[in-house]
Amino acid sequence: MSDACCSLLSAAPESEEREWTLSDYESALARWCPGCGDHAILTAVQRLLEAEQLPPEQTMFVSGIGCASRFPHYLSTYGFHGIHGRALPIATGMKLRRPDLNVFVVMGDGDCCSIGAAHWIHAIRYNPDMVALMLDNGVYGLTKNQTSPTSPKGMPSNTQPRGAFLPPMNPISTTLGVTNASFVAQTGDWLPAHLYATLQAAFRHHGFSFVRILQRCPQYTTAIYDVAVRDPNLVELMVHPDGVVVPELDRIIKNKVPHDPADLDEARRLAEPDGKIRLGVFYRNETHPVYEETRAVPARSASEKLALLGAELDRYAV
Amino acid sequence: MTMAPAPSAPRPEPSLLRVDEHTVEIVSDPGEGAQKCGQIFGRVSAKMGNGVWTVEIIPAEIQPPARTPSSASGNRIRIGTKPITNWGDAANLVVAFNEQVLLHRHRLGALAKDAVILIENRWATHDDPDICKAWGDAMEEFGTASYRFIEVPMEEECLTVIDNPRRGKNMFALGMLARIYSRDLEKIRGLIAQEFRKKAPALYDQNVALLERGWRWAEEHLDFRIDVPAVESTRPMVVMNGNQALAIGAIASGMELCAMYPITPATSASHFLSDIFDKFGGVVHQAEDEIAAIGVALGSSFAGKVAFTITSGPGLALKTEFIGLAVMTETPLVIVDVQRGGPSTGLPTKVEQGDLLAAIYGQPGDAPHVVLAPATMEECLLCMTTARRIAEAFRCVVIVLSDANLATGVQPFPRPEMSEAWLAQPPDLAPVREGVRPYDWDPQRGISPRVVPGQPGGMFTATGLSHDEWSHVGYTPDVHERGCQMRSRKLAVFQQMLKPPAVNGDPTGDLLVVGWGSTLGAIEEAVERARQVGLSVSSLHLRFLSPLEPGLKEIFQRFRKVMTVEINYSDDPNDPFVTPENRRRGQLCWLLRAQTLVDVDCWTRVPGEPLRPGQILQAIHESMPQGASR
Numbered sequence: 001m002s003d004a005c006c007s008l009l010s011a012a013p014e015s016e017e018r019e020w021t022l023s024d025y026e027s028a029l030a031r032w033c034p035g036c037g038d039h040a041i042l043t044a045v046q047r048l049l050e051a052e053q054l055p056p057e058q059t060m061f062v063s064g065i066g067c068a069s070r071f072p073h074y075l076s077t078y079g080f081h082g083i084h085g086r087a088l089p090i091a092t093g094m095k096l097r098r099p100d101l102n103v104f105v106v107m108g109d110g111d112c113c114s115i116g117a118a119h120w121i122h123a124i125r126y127n128p129d130m131v132a133l134m135l136d137n138g139v140y141g142l143t144k145n146q147t148s149p150t151s152p153k154g155m156p157s158n159t160q161p162r163g164a165f166l167p168p169m170n171p172i173s174t175t176l177g178v179t180n181a182s183f184v185a186q187t188g189d190w191l192p193a194h195l196y197a198t199l200q201a202a203f204r205h206h207g208f209s210f211v212r213i214l215q216r217c218p219q220y221t222t223a224i225y226d227v228a229v230r231d232p233n234l235v236e237l238m239v240h241p242d243g244v245v246v247p248e249l250d251r252i253i254k255n256k257v258p259h260d261p262a263d264l265d266e267a268r269r270l271a272e273p274d275g276k277i278r279l280g281v282f283y284r285n286e287t288h289p290v291y292e293e294t295r296a297v298p299a300r301s302a303s304e305k306l307a308l309l310g311a312e313l314d315r316y317a318v
Numbered sequence: 319m320t321m322a323p324a325p326s327a328p329r330p331e332p333s334l335l336r337v338d339e340h341t342v343e344i345v346s347d348p349g350e351g352a353q354k355c356g357q358i359f360g361r362v363s364a365k366m367g368n369g370v371w372t373v374e375i376i377p378a379e380i381q382p383p384a385r386t387p388s389s390a391s392g393n394r395i396r397i398g399t400k401p402i403t404n405w406g407d408a409a410n411l412v413v414a415f416n417e418q419v420l421l422h423r424h425r426l427g428a429l430a431k432d433a434v435i436l437i438e439n440r441w442a443t444h445d446d447p448d449i450c451k452a453w454g455d456a457m458e459e460f461g462t463a464s465y466r467f468i469e470v471p472m473e474e475e476c477l478t479v480i481d482n483p484r485r486g487k488n489m490f491a492l493g494m495l496a497r498i499y500s501r502d503l504e505k506i507r508g509l510i511a512q513e514f515r516k517k518a519p520a521l522y523d524q525n526v527a528l529l530e531r532g533w534r535w536a537e538e539h540l541d542f543r544i545d546v547p548a549v550e551s552t553r554p555m556v557v558m559n560g561n562q563a564l565a566i567g568a569i570a571s572g573m574e575l576c577a578m579y580p581i582t583p584a585t586s587a588s589h590f591l592s593d594i595f596d597k598f599g600g601v602v603h604q605a606e607d608e609i610a611a612i613g614v615a616l617g618s619s620f621a622g623k624v625a626f627t628i629t630s631g632p633g634l635a636l637k638t639e640f641i642g643l644a645v646m647t648e649t650p651l652v653i654v655d656v657q658r659g660g661p662s663t664g665l666p667t668k669v670e671q672g673d674l675l676a677a678i679y680g681q682p683g684d685a686p687h688v689v690l691a692p693a694t695m696e697e698c699l700l701c702m703t704t705a706r707r708i709a710e711a712f713r714c715v716v717i718v719l720s721d722a723n724l725a726t727g728v729q730p731f732p733r734p735e736m737s738e739a740w741l742a743q744p745p746d747l748a749p750v751r752e753g754v755r756p757y758d759w760d761p762q763r764g765i766s767p768r769v770v771p772g773q774p775g776g777m778f779t780a781t782g783l784s785h786d787e788w789s790h791v792g793y794t795p796d797v798h799e800r801g802c803q804m805r806s807r808k809l810a811v812f813q814q815m816l817k818p819p820a821v822n823g824d825p826t827g828d829l830l831v832v833g834w835g836s837t838l839g840a841i842e843e844a845v846e847r848a849r850q851v852g853l854s855v856s857s858l859h860l861r862f863l864s865p866l867e868p869g870l871k872e873i874f875q876r877f878r879k880v881m882t883v884e885i886n887y888s889d890d891p892n893d894p895f896v897t898p899e900n901r902r903r904g905q906l907c908w909l910l911r912a913q914t915l916v917d918v919d920c921w922t923r924v925p926g927e928p929l930r931p932g933q934i935l936q937a938i939h940e941s942m943p944q945g946a947s948r
């Protein structure tokens with residue numbers, strides 16, 4: 001990622017070649033409930049940062065509000081813990097003027113699919129080069145058990161005690177339906193190897209990488225994924241050399257479907273609910289224009305700007 | 319009312335009326351180009367050295383039914399020997415393309431009793447009996463007024479040059495005006511060339527032919543000329559509207575990102591920017607909504623590239639939560655609100671100063687920030703650098719309140735001498751010294767240096783949650799009290815750096831009129847006229863609304879009465895049920911009463927048009943305190 005297009009940053013001094021270790025990314029002790037899937041996701045992300053040797057000062061985690069959105073506080077990169085549903089615009093603004101930063105976005109399902117739904121749809125279309133993680137526990141956790149757009153139909157909550165009235169929305173097929181969808185994957189917090197491999201593929205993809213992480217909430221929604229944790233037969237892995245390949249899982253998960261992530265029609269078909277929890281890369285396409293590159297303009301020095309401003313004022317001269 | 323066909327024989331010696339100011343209106347159906355005609359007339363007058371102020375007359379729809387009062391579209395241009403600071407009271411000369419749009423202006427009381435009206439002559443004798451009848455009815459309605467009507471065969475004349483007179487009448491009208499006011503034809507040709515020569519050379523020739531035809535017709539048929547002597551300025555001047563000024567001001571401030579969502583009357587500023595911003599390394603990002611727009615601006619600002627978002631009242635409402643976040647995270651951010659009539663969708667194209675309290679207090683919790691309001695086109699340009707600098711120096715939000723009157727009005731002003739010092743500095747990405755905290759509040763001043771992503775050693779997570787100096791979330795009473803205190807204290811420091819505002823007129827007297835924003839010119843003109851008839855009146859105009867400029871109480875105490883004049887709603891004290899206790903007052907009035915404990919009164923109106931100096935003068939007369947010296 002070059003910043004040549006972005007206006008004159010006073011260059012950061014070359015950080016002497018140093019190796020980043022896991023502890024360089026660790027921060028405060030995470031305060032999620034014991035057994036919360038977010039812990040595993042945090043660990044996988046820290047591993048990724050180390051593996052990719054991302055300088056903490058060049059890395060930005062942006063989140064909304066919710067349990068999931070506490071994420072940046074538990075890392076020692078730069079972070080921006082924003083407001084409910086609005087992480088994506090903040091991240092887009094950062095990437096637009098600071099394309100040199102590695103930007104990650106962490107959202108809950110309420111954050112992303114409900115209050116922030118407009119931003120989600122449009123972020124897919126803008127296609128900035130960043131990783132967007134949607135930590136989907138099928139419930140509003142932080143506010144204590146309200147129905148979310150991804151709550152299964154019939155799931156009781158404090159706002160719909162006799163069960164969710166509506167069938168859940170499908171974040172994968174929604175994402176796949178938006179113009180410029182670039183990278184769409186699904187993984188689960190209980191399969192750390194798959195989670196890690198998916199995060200890595202997402203990070204290495206050039207464009208907007210949307211990853212839905214099925215995340216267990218021990219407090220409110222154990223029911224949603226526990227069955228799949230106990231019975232690996234409910235899970236099917238999409239496999240392909242261009243997707244994620246996790247040999248460690250061969251012994252545990254037998255269901256596999258070969259799927260070329262270049263095939264959008266097939267991706268959409270696989271995203272339809274049919275009783276299987278499907279993990280892997282649904283779609284990847286690096287040919288879509290990346291927003292901060294589309295909108296990149298040559299930087300101007302102060303004296304160039306002044307000369308141009310003078311010319312501009314001439315047009316209004318009396 | 320006198321009605322006469324234009325005198326047909328050329329008069330050898332037309333009468334010459336010499337005045338130090340004159341107000342012209344040109345009104346048509348939309349699409350007939352009255353606005354263009356008005357703009358060029360205004361610009362050429364400015365070029366010749368006249369004071370100028372123009373106001374757009376805008377219908378609510380893009381293509382309302384033609385020949386109806388609601389379709390009136392055009393421009394008012396007030397020109398003078400001295401600088402003109404507002405749109406004045408009534409038009410002295412009108413060019414109307416039909417009687418219905420004229421009727422609209424008549425009903426609004428926009429025309430002087432003795433106005434001269436040049437009107438298209440084809441409607442009176444039109445083939446369509448409905449049109450003839452409409453003309454007749456309109457003439458009856460004008461009946462009592464003593465306008466001087468001059469029927470002009472505009473269409474007939476234009477047909478000698480072009481096939482579709484709807485596309486050329488405006489240039490013919492411009493030609494007539496140019497003759498009447500002796501405008502410099504060469505300069506007008508130059509302005510037409512700016513419009514057309516590159517895009518369509520054939521159109522240029524045609525327009526110039528129409529212009530000259532209008533000039534010739536006036537030369538041969540009109541028995542009067544008007545002279546508004548002009549003094550060419552010794553300083554270089556520029557002429558533009560407030561939104562163009564905001565756009566240029568934003569560039570000159572060094573900001574490189576404008577994130578916006580279209581909303582009248584703010585949008586045109588982003589149109590101007592979109593045309594030219596990339597030349598300057600800047601980007602206009604049209605977001606999916608106003609919330610995203612401010613979010614994008616905030617993201618860029620946090621990453622060290624201070625950005626701005628521009629909107630109007632309804633959009634400001636949507637941005638509320640993000641303003642709180644920017645305040646809480648102490649992220650510098652500039653928000654421009656080009657106010658229109660409200661509440662709700664209100665009067666989308668019309669002026670109001672109704673967002674003042676929403677801008678200052680619209681955020682839940684305590685969200686201290688700066689609110690300022692330019693009062694002229696020139697200030698629209700200058701204030702953007704001021705706003706950007708304050709935002710960076712104090713790590714705070716700055717809201718700039720413009721309005722529809724400034725946005726679309728055009729006025730010449732001295733060409734600003736921009737310098738590199740106006741431009742934002744690139745972010746400093748040097749490593750952060752060991753032990754420096756992201757909110758290292760100076761306990762005396764509440765100010766802390768900004769840390770920007772990319773700076774080694776400075777890593778922290780900004781949060782909208784209550785936090786301490788390390789940006790660590792803390793809910794304890796001391797953490798929250800302290801954060802609130804620090805964010806408030808820096809504004810106290812800022813306020814102490816402001817100068818007390820200057821009183822226009824005597825520093826003591828019977829009545830002090832206080833205003834803010836675009837009403838400056840109209841208020842000062844009214845005060846000037848009041849003083850000429852012996853009233854003891856002065857005025858004060860505020861640029862900083864929050865925090866307020868210092869010394870107000872002392873200034874107020876030198877007057878027997880203080881009254882704000884604003885374009886926002888307040889109860890009339892004489893309205894049924896209204897008592898001094900329950901009276902809802904003007905927004906600045908409300909603020910001043912709270913801040914100074916002075917019994918400030920107000921006179922406010924929400925006519926959906928700029929205030930007229932004559933109206934304000936009348937209000938001054940009626941508001942003079944008992945026993946005032948006359």
Ligand SMILES: Cc1ncc(C[n+]2csc(CCOP(=O)(O)OP(=O)(O)O)c2C)c(N)n1
Nearest residue numbers: 065066067068084108109110111140141142
């Ligand atoms: C504007 C606004 N509305 C509502 C809330 C309250 N709120 C906080 S988090 C949340 C939902 C959290 O659910 P989710 O996004 O799924 O994240 P989780 O806590 O489950 O990780 C809500 C409704 C808020 N903070 N701001």
